[in-house]
Amino acid sequence: MNRIEFNETGLLVTRMGLGLAALGRPGYINLGHAADLEREYDPASMESHAHRVLDAAWRLGIRYFDAARSYGRAEEFLSTWLKSRGIRPEEVTVGSKWGYIYTAGWQVQADKHEVKEHSLPVFQRQLSESRALLGPYLKLYQIHSATLDSGVLDNHAVLDGLAELRDEGIVVGLSLSGPRQSDTLRKALSIRIGGVPLFGSVQATWNLLAREATVTLREAHDLGVGVIIKEALANGRLTSRNDDPAFADKRHTLEQLAIEKGTTIDAIALAAVLAQPWVDIVLSGAAQVQHLESNIQALKAKWDDESDRRLAYLVEPAVEYWQARGRLDWN
């Protein structure tokens, strides 16, 4: 996989990146998470497992890695991997996020897995924690799940802190969540500090079931903002793991198309994302090497207008999509 410009950010990335949400902690909402980790939860086993998946990603050419303070020990595992493999900072781009605090205490089930706080003290503390672990590898720092309600886009102290970071040469981004991703992104795009836009990148949910943010993401891309797509497989709902009877007909359509194209349904779903001209990076959230290898087939899978027409009916109204996501169990 060739490295490409991350739109106008000045960073080099690859079209597919690896997200570490499922690799840094025992519990996550993705379908089948428990089975992926073979129920081996001691930190040393989880670190070796994360390193195996990272090695596979490197071998497959992936050079963008996505972490967050709240993904348990994801930043730590990434840091030990980068150093132990002798990877130089100029060979790779790492993005991380601040704004959620990991509170699960290394348990699969917890009252609260993460707590959101978009305040200045949390920004300052988490930035220094991320920097201590990732140092020169950290080139993109994102607000984790910014929403209009979280108030972060009106918090001038935080925005000024982010502008300072941007002026030090770290690209400042935000990730989005919920049925109003577009409204949040529009507001973010309007924020300028020191005469220049604050946000250089956005990470959003877009997939065959959830296309609500298309127009705004295209606008962001046209302005030079780097666009990263997360949850491209709808947390596993667009994989062969989805055995929900209510999805059976849609799954059958996906399977038919995958057979015709000689590939897998996850590769089809990822190819649909890669085909959008306004997408820079799509994240794989695979926690197993075998799934990552299947996901990467998307780079070769052919996506055309006919595929688009046949799968257009998979789309769900945004509110319904986010309600279904809200029902996924931590496992």
Ligand SMILES: NC(=O)c1ccc[n+]([C@@H]2O[C@H](COP(=O)([O-])OP(=O)(O)OC[C@H]3O[C@@H](n4cnc5c(N)ncnc54)[C@H](OP(=O)(O)O)[C@@H]3O)[C@@H](O)[C@H]2O)c1
């Ligand atoms: N608010 C935010 O900022 C935010 C929110 C969510 C995610 N993210 C980022 O986006 C990344 C990706 O998102 P995601 O993991 O939530 O979503 P995703 O890519 O939509 O879904 C990943 C799930 O699909 C499964 N899968 C993939 N290929 C498969 C295959 N061939 N067969 C069966 N199952 C397969 C994975 O299983 P295995 O785990 O078994 O491989 C995993 O359970 C995260 O790691 C994180 O970096 C950010």
